[in-house]
Amino acid sequence: MVHGTHNALNDSRNATIKISINGKLFNREDAKISVFDSGYLVGDGVWEALRLHDGILVFLDDHFNRLWQAAATIGMQLPFSKSELEISVHKVLEANNMTTDVHVRIMVTRGIKKTPSQDPRLTISGPNVVIIPEHKKASKESKEKGITLFTSTIRRGSPDYLDPKLNCHSKLHEVQALVQAIEAGADEALMLDVNGFVSTCNATNFFMIRDNEVWTSTGQYCMNGITRAKVIEVCKQNNIVCHQKNFSLYDVYGADEAFVTGTFGGLTPVTKIDGRVIGKGNYGEITRHLSALYEQLIHSEIEKQK
Structure with missing residues (x-):
């Protein structure tokens, strides 16, 4: 068994979670993204992780400020506001009937490339936004x-x-x-x-x-x-x-x-x-x-x- 700081109690509900990709919900096994995605090709993207406790996304402002700073650092313009992203996260949580002990991973990549390349000018789409919520409670x-x-x-x-x-x-x-x-x-x-x-x-x-x-x-x-x-x-x-x-x-x-x-x-x-x-x-x-x-x-x- 893997032992470390991310050890979580097993939760069978995670097998049927719905994942958001650019605002659309997919079942876990159907959640896929293009092989031309800039994150997959060259690691060109930023991410954030949040905890949901008793219906509240804890320290949300701190996490979103860090995400926006990261995007600015790599020269990626986010085409949505913090309030809009918060709404998107809550939609995913509601779709999964999640209220507490939830870990939310937000991943934002620069977008789809015309061809495999690190050049950001060859990006032909807007940023790809993936939101993965999981029932995750730390193992005591x-x-x-x-x-x-x-x-x-x-x-x-x-x-x-x-x-x-x-x-x-x-x-x-x-x-x-x-x-x-x-x-x-x-x-x-x-x-x-x-x-x-x-x-x-x-x-x-x-x-x-x-x-x-x-x-x-x-x-x-x-x-x-x-x-x-x-x-x-x-x-x-x-x-x-x-x-x-x-x-x-x-x-x-x-x-x-x-x-x-x-x-x-x-x-x-x-x-x-x-x-x-x-x-x-x-x-x-x-x-x-x-x-x-x-x-x-x-x-x-x-x-x-x-």
Whole structure:
């Protein structure tokens, strides 16, 4: 069984979900897109992932702001507004009778190409928009167990050639890092920045705890994680010292606790890195406390939206 931060409880309803492609609904087995799509051909697209809790798309503004920023970064004009996209997402959710514990993936590619090429001028359609909603609830057992990391030789890139903050379809370097980790017997990969400092993981952001203080990277070379930002926010709100700083594996191996953050899993404890046990090798008290504060923030957001 695959173990990692995206472990979800099995849900048979996902076999019959309806998926939106450019506003039209398709059954899962019929949801297809052209081989001339720019995302398929050259990874030319951006994406976003949302969580639906109690009928509310949590932190929607943050996610949409990130999507629009990503589109602007790659020079792609979105032919719809944020409110129009929100309506589209809710239509898909309603068609699937979904109300809570749902993960929504939005993928926007530049469109259909005239011929296989990276040249955006050879795009002959508007952007393709795919919305995939799934019933996905994180496995509590997996969270209690925690995950193990392996430090990959694949580095997080510099902002001047592929900014790590960009949620783009070009994920091959992250896949390479994860492959290394899996082959080393770990669940996921820890990635360093171009200067050798700890940056992020292949699909999540990394935090460690030393002497009751929370450490995470500067943010210069890591993913623009919304959950990461929310954890930093709850630390400030609750007078928990949180440093955004450069630190190395030297610091990590002596940490008291470590965890990773992501939209789906929230906070997931890290028990081992490169074969070294972190702290007591379990779901630490401070990580649990931060996870509870993050859940409270989600509930506050739900109440505010309602």
